[in-house]
Each structure stands twice: as C-alpha cells, then as structure tokens.
Ligand code: SF4
C-alpha cells in the first residue's frame with residue numbers, strides 16, 4: 001500500500017484522533033483525550049550505578065504497574081495508576097480543589113499525542129538484571145533472577 005493511500009485511510013478512520021493543530025479556537029484539547037495525564041505518576045530517580053541500586057530498581061518492578069524509564073538522560077520511576085477522582089467521562093471530580101501539580105499542568109506540552117517512546121524502558125525484574133549485567137558485569141554472589149516456575 002502506498003504512503004499516500006495509507007495517509008488517506010488514516011484521515012478517514014473513525015478512530016483517528018483529532019490532531020492538536022486542528023483544534024478550533026476556544027476548544028480544549030482535553031475534550032478529545034482519554035485523560036492520559038491522570039492515569040499515572042512519575043518521580044525522578046537517581047541513575048543506578050551499583051548492584052544495590054539495581055536491586056532496589058528490581059524491587060520497584062516487582063510491583064504491578066511500576067516501570068522505570070530514561071528520557072533525555074534523566075531517570076524516572078513510573079507508576080501506572082488512575083487518579084481516584086477521575087470520573088467515567090474523563091473529567092476531574094475535584095476540579096475546584098485539585099492539587100497544584102494538576103493546576104500547573106497545561107496542554108501546551110502534554111502527552112496528548114505522545115507515543116510514549118523512551119530512550120530506555122524497563123518493566124520486568126529480568127530486564128533490570130540483564131541491563132545491570134551489561135553495565136556492571138556479573139553479580140558477585142550469583143544471579144538474583146527469579147527461578148523459573150516448575
Ligand atoms: S492535559 Fe493533555 S494529556 Fe492531560 S487530559 Fe488534557 S490533553 Fe490529555
């Protein structure tokens with residue numbers, strides 16, 4: 001299929017998402033979003049440099065919904081968890097008293113059209129061990145990989 005055909009099909013798809021640049025004056029981008037920014041939180045993380053650091057990172061990732069990513073050289077712990085005040089229609093249920101971090105966040109550089117591709121991304125303890133071995137070499141005392149289920 002040619003690129004031109006693909007582009008036409010994509011623009012006709014009922015599932016296609018409004019492009020940021022097609023927003024009409026007075027409209028809010030959030031109206032067209034599934035509230036992506038209310039479904040996770042991320043915190044800065046020091047870059048792990050020792051096996052102890054990587055063991056801590058492994059512990060994070062033993063928890064459901066946790067991940068670690070690197071973007072532009074900065075490390076973050078990511079937790080996929082929907083805010084308990086997000087309403088079924090994707091509006092904020094405590095809009096008047098929402099936290100300052102939500103007030104400060106704007107659509108200008110938000111993740112509306114972000115494809116969530118990072119420089120590095122880990123979501124399993126096994127990936128942590130592989131990365132740690134590649135950067136630090138074999139761990140003294142042996143692997144901390146989980147045993148394979150029998
Ligand atoms: S700020 Fe961006 S990511 Fe958050 S709900 Fe609005 S459009 Fe979606």
Ligand code: SF4
Pocket residue numbers: 037038083084085086087091092093094095098099102
């Ligand atoms: S308080 Fe409101 S704006 Fe903030 S994360 Fe929760 S639902 Fe979203």
